[in-house]
Amino acid sequence: MIPGDPPPYLYRGPSILARFVFFALLSLSLLLVDTRYQHLEKLRAGIALALYPLQQLARWPRTMMQEVGVYFTSKEMLEKQNTALSWLLLDQGHMVQEAQTVQQENARLRELLQLKAQTPRNTHAVEMLYDTRDPFVQKITIDKGQTHGIMESSAVLDPYGVIGQVTHVSPFTSDVTLLVEKNHTTPVQVERTGMRSVLYGMGAGVPMELRFVSPAADVLVGDRLVTSGLGSVYPPGLAVAIITAIDNDAEQSFVHITARPTAGVASSRYLLVVDALPLTPTLSSPPSPPEKNKSRSRPPVNRKVP
C-alpha cells in the first residue's frame, strides 16, 4: 500500500475524475474568457499582489550578484564607460537643445495655425523584471505598476524606439506585450512621406507586416516607420520599425511590405513608459474620425483604447 492512501471505507469527497473534470472545465473557461474578453484583470492583479514578495525574493540573488559585480568592476572599465557616456551626452545634448528650439517654434506655429497644442505626457523609467516567459505570447514584465502610476495601453520604449505596450497593470508590476506579438497592431506612418498605415506583429522572429498600402504608394526599402499618434494611445513620432522588403505582387490589391523593429536590438534592461493619456486630458476634444476606421481593422485582442 502506498503511504497516504486512504482506507477505501472513508468517504473523501467527490471522486478524482469528477474533480478533474470540474477544474479542467474551469481552467478552460478561464482561458477562453481571458483571451477573448479580458474580464479577469482583478483576479490577475490579486494573484500578482500575492506573488510579489516571492518575485522580489527570487530576484534577490541576482541583485546581490550585480552589486558584488559593480563593486569589483575595474577602475579602467569604469573610466572607459564614463568617457563613452560623456561623448554620448555631448552628442545628444546638442540634439536636445535643437529639439527645444524646434519645439518652441512648433508651438508658435501651432498657435498661428490655431491647432490644438500638443500636451506633454508623463514618463516613467522602469526596469525589466522578466523576459518573454510564455512560449505563446511575446510579453515582458516590468518592475512598476498601478501604485507607480503606470496606465494600461501605455507605450514602452527602449533607447532605439517602441518595444511594446502595457497590457496588464498589477499593483507593483506590469506586463508589456511586445510589438512583434502576433496580431498586435501599431498605427504608424512612413517618416519620409507621412503616409499612414497599420503595422502588424507576426510573432517572434518573423518580420512585421505593414498592411493596407496600395501598390501606387511611395514606399522604399529602408524607410523609417514612426508612430502616427492616431488613436492617441502613442504619442506621434516615436521610432517603430524600418522597412526591409517590398514585395509588389500584381495579383493582390495591396503590397506585401515587411519591416523589422528598431528597438530591442541590444535588449536593454532599462525602459521608458510613456503614458497613454496626456498629463491634462482635454474633455472637449471630439474623437477623431480615423479612430473608427482603425478600430474596425484591428482585432479586439491585445489593444485597448481608453
Add this chain to the structure above:
Amino acid sequence: MKESPMKEDFMKHASPPPRFSGPSLQPINPNLLLPPPRLWFITVTLLIALLFDLFPLSEMLTPWRPELVALTLLYWCIWAPRFIGVSVGFLLGLVMDVANGSALGQHAFAFTLLAFGADYFRRRVASFPMWQQMVFVALLLELCALVVFLARMMSGGALSFGVVYFIVPLLTALLWPLMQFLLQWQQRRAALSD
C-alpha cells in the same frame, strides 16, 4: 531467458513461502518503506520550486528553464495524494499563469491534467523502476505541453515558439531521479530518527 537470482532464491526456499516475509519477484521500492511526508515540507518544496521558476534568467536561457514546479507537483501527486491533488494543481497553475503573464487558465489547465494523470496512475508508477518512472514523467509532461498547445490554438492564441517548447519536458523528466532524492529528504530524516 536466464532466471533472476531473486527467483532462484525463491525456488530454493521451502514452498509454500512464509506468508508475510516471502521475497517478492520485484525488488521492493524503498519509497514504500518511508514514513508519509509532512505538509510543511510539501509546502516548502512547492514554494522553492516556484522561486526557482521566478528567478530571472537571460533571454537565451529563459525558454530552456526546466519545469520544476510541474515536476514537484507531479512528485507530490504520486507520493502525497492526501495533500496534493487536482485542486492544488489548479491553484498552482493560476499562480504560474500570472507569473508568466500568460493567458489565465493555460498553466491551470496543464497542472490540473498533470495532477489527474499522476493521481490516476500513481499505484502503478510507484512500483516502476526508475527509468520507467522517467518515461512516464516525460510522457505526462509532453501530453500536457501538447494539450496546452491545442487549447491555446483553439482559444485564439498566437503560435510564436520553437521546438524548444517540446524539448523542455524531456529535459525536465531527466531531473526526476534528482528531484526524488531531494524531495525525500524530510522522510529519510524522519525514518532515521525513528
